[in-house]
Amino acid sequence: MEDLTWHATDRKVNIGVLSHPTDSPAWAAIDDKYPDFASEPRNLRLGISADGVDVNRGNRSHSVWPILTIIYNLPPWLCMKRKFIMLSLLISGTPGNDIDVFLTPFIDDMQLLFDIGVEKYDAYTQEQFKLREVVLWIINDYPALGTLSGCPYSGFQGCVLCGEETHCIRLPKSKK
Numbered sequence: 001m002e003d004l005t006w007h008a009t010d011r012k013v014n015i016g017v018l019s020h021p022t023d024s025p026a027w028a029a030i031d032d033k034y035p036d037f038a039s040e041p042r043n044l045r046l047g048i049s050a051d052g053v054d055v056n057r058g059n060r061s062h063s064v065w066p067i068l069t070i071i072y073n074l075p076p077w078l079c080m081k082r083k084f085i086m087l088s089l090l091i092s093g094t095p096g097n098d099i100d101v102f103l104t105p106f107i108d109d110m111q112l113l114f115d116i117g118v119e120k121y122d123a124y125t126q127e128q129f130k131l132r133e134v135v136l137w138i139i140n141d142y143p144a145l146g147t148l149s150g151c152p153y154s155g156f157q158g159c160v161l162c163g164e165e166t167h168c169i170r171l172p173k174s175k176k
Ligand SMILES: [Zn+2]
Pocket: 159, 160, 161, 162, 163, 166
């Protein structure tokens, strides 16, 4: 728990230098918009990595989708260590549009942890407190973003911003 508050207590701020997610506009936006959330430095600020991985080289039928959760409260020397990166979900195969079905329970948990939180015991300060969390970023490449947004880049609605309004043509020779 001590390490979770590192960003608010022990960090040396270098004005104008981006050295930790705490320096990012996204972090400041959460502080601005949700001051009650920001007032508890133990509240988690998460990054979620969601992308497919080939477990059998070159064979997409043997891919898996590990959904990894990263806690950005931690100092940089712990944040990206394997021990502190959580495997929140492991989807077998290429889920395509069905990814919603797999992600729904995970997103419901995330929503509950943001809206209400859970009672936790802090062994460092020896007190009960309410732990909440917020998702700052989701990390993926463009094809994975398409799958997550229901806008596969190989289809007619390949732009995640325009969605159904995407201007598109089919190339006659390649059929793309
Ligand atoms: Zn667009």
